[in-house]
Amino acid sequence: MSAPRTTPWPLVALFTAGYLAPYLLPTTVGRLDSGLPLTATQAGAVGSALLLGSATAGFLLVSRVERLGARLVARLGLTLALLGYGGAALTAAVPAVVAGAVIGGFGSGTITAVAATGIAAQRDPHRTTTVGLLGVSALAAALCLTIPHLGPGHAQPLAAIALTALAVWPLTSRLPADAATSAHTRRAPAIRLPHLRAGLLLAAAMPCWSLAQNALWGVSGRIGLAQAHLSESAVGAVFAVALGAGLLGVTGAGALGPRFGRVAPIGVGTVLIAACIALSASATGPASFAAGEIAWNTLYPIVLSYLIGLAASLDPQGRWAVLVGSASSLGTAAGPLTGSVLAAQAGFPVMGTVLAAALLVVAVPMTVVARAAGRRALPVVEFPVETPAVVEIPVASTTPLARETTPAA
Numbered sequence: 001m002s003a004p005r006t007t008p009w010p011l012v013a014l015f016t017a018g019y020l021a022p023y024l025l026p027t028t029v030g031r032l033d034s035g036l037p038l039t040a041t042q043a044g045a046v047g048s049a050l051l052l053g054s055a056t057a058g059f060l061l062v063s064r065v066e067r068l069g070a071r072l073v074a075r076l077g078l079t080l081a082l083l084g085y086g087g088a089a090l091t092a093a094v095p096a097v098v099a100g101a102v103i104g105g106f107g108s109g110t111i112t113a114v115a116a117t118g119i120a121a122q123r124d125p126h127r128t129t130t131v132g133l134l135g136v137s138a139l140a141a142a143l144c145l146t147i148p149h150l151g152p153g154h155a156q157p158l159a160a161i162a163l164t165a166l167a168v169w170p171l172t173s174r175l176p177a178d179a180a181t182s183a184h185t186r187r188a189p190a191i192r193l194p195h196l197r198a199g200l201l202l203a204a205a206m207p208c209w210s211l212a213q214n215a216l217w218g219v220s221g222r223i224g225l226a227q228a229h230l231s232e233s234a235v236g237a238v239f240a241v242a243l244g245a246g247l248l249g250v251t252g253a254g255a256l257g258p259r260f261g262r263v264a265p266i267g268v269g270t271v272l273i274a275a276c277i278a279l280s281a282s283a284t285g286p287a288s289f290a291a292g293e294i295a296w297n298t299l300y301p302i303v304l305s306y307l308i309g310l311a312a313s314l315d316p317q318g319r320w321a322v323l324v325g326s327a328s329s330l331g332t333a334a335g336p337l338t339g340s341v342l343a344a345q346a347g348f349p350v351m352g353t354v355l356a357a358a359l360l361v362v363a364v365p366m367t368v369v370a371r372a373a374g375r376r377a378l379p380v381v382e383f384p385v386e387t388p389a390v391v392e393i394p395v396a397s398t399t400p401l402a403r404e405t406t407p408a409a
Contacts (some may be wrong), residue, residue: 008119009174010172011118014115015112015119016135016139017108017168018115020160021050021054021085021105022332023140024140024143025047026219027147027221028047028154028157028158029219029336030221034154036092036094040219044218044336044337044340045336045340046097047218048333048337049098050102050108051214051332053103053108053109054108055333057109057110057112057113058109058322061113062319063322065113065318065322070114070118075169077107077111079107079165080104081108081161081165082107082162084099084101084102084107084162085100085104085162086158086162087100088104089155089159089162090155100158101158109329112329113326116312117317117322119132119308119312119318120315120316125308125309126305126308129309130250130254130305131254134254137244137250137301141246143157143160145237193315194314195320195373198369199311201365202311202320202324203320203327204365205362205369206324206366209270209359210329211358212331212359213335214335215355216277216280216351216352218336218337219343220239221235223283224289224293227283227348228285228286238294239293245297245298249300249301250302250305254305263367265306266307266366269302271360273303274359274363277355277359279291280296281348282349308321310373311325339355342355
């Protein structure tokens with residue numbers, strides 16, 4: 001009889017803390033716009049700077065998490081997130097808010113790199129990823145419902161991310177203290193990156209995929225307010241329901257697992273997401289806006305979970321997971337500014353059409369990689385865990401790929 005699978009809760013908590021900033025991006029950007037002397041485009045640029053900091057951390061930490069020690073790197077990331085987002089929440093000076101957002105974003109990327117490395121070393125990376133997506137979706141949904149009732153200003157979403165980092169800190173004691181205590185390091189010495197072509201193709205496609213998601217996610221709040229004529233509370237309620245639908249989607253993806261492979265979830269799922277983006281961006285009333293956002297948020301985490309699992313399967317040491325996740329974060333970082341510029345220059349409906357077309361194009365190489373990985377029967381490397389408390393470190397999104405990101409955290 002096989003041993004029961006144990007959920008690596010420290011990794012799930014880190015995944016949640018790392019992805020929360022991309023998931024709260026529409027609320028954060030909207031509050032920067034209304035609470036500070038910033039235009040909509042400038043607020044989008046601040047959101048992009050935050051996510052660019054996250055992507056930079058991921059690229060810098062590839063192959064370094066295990067050498068430095070998962071516990072040390074995780075605590076460094078949580079400290080940066082606490083100080084950066086917390087500092088930005090406590091000031092109204094625009095330069096200080098921008099600096100705090102960038103520092104906090106670097107912290108989010110550091111946290112996500114630790115989570116990505118560990119998840120790739122799990123027996124079932126897809127299962128751990130779906131649990132992490134469930135956690136961040138549930139938390140983001142609760143915050144979307146709560147923040148509109150806490151008064152105006154930019155501080156509330158930033159403070160929520162900072163406090164989440166603080167709450168996760170105690171769980172880092174259950175991570176490996178250094179490389180010497182890592183079962184992964186003892187059993188699997190560093191090798192050259194395997195499946196180079198597939199990894200590079202996936203890493204090249206992910207920025208565009210994430211950009212399209214987060215370009216819409218970054219301006220969804222403004223679409224709801226300005227074009228669908230909803231109040232802030234109503235928009236928050238739509239986001240909460242949409243993120244709740246995402247919970248159902250992730251639950252379904254976790255139940256199905258690899259049963260239907262990755263080709264259909266990634267290829268067909270991306271095509272359906274493109275249709276949802278076009279619908280949401282062209283919405284002129286509450287019904288069409290809610291339909292587009294809910295359908296999109298249901299599909300997005302499903303496809304994201306399979307993409308993260310695909311990246312993790314390319315290298316059990318987690319390097320492709322971190323690289324693909326960081327590449328995704330580059331697209332995530334460009335998303336808010338891209339969405340703001342397209343919306344300002346051409347309007348929301350045209351923006352949605354452009355983003356949907358880009359997704360249809362990028363679906364092709366991602367499907368090719370998924371199909372090749374399925375044919376190749378990539379090896380599964382298992383690393384025994386001596387106690388449930390000692391866990392390794394996966395990835396991505398993050399994003400927001402959250403939304404890295406994203407959604408489109």
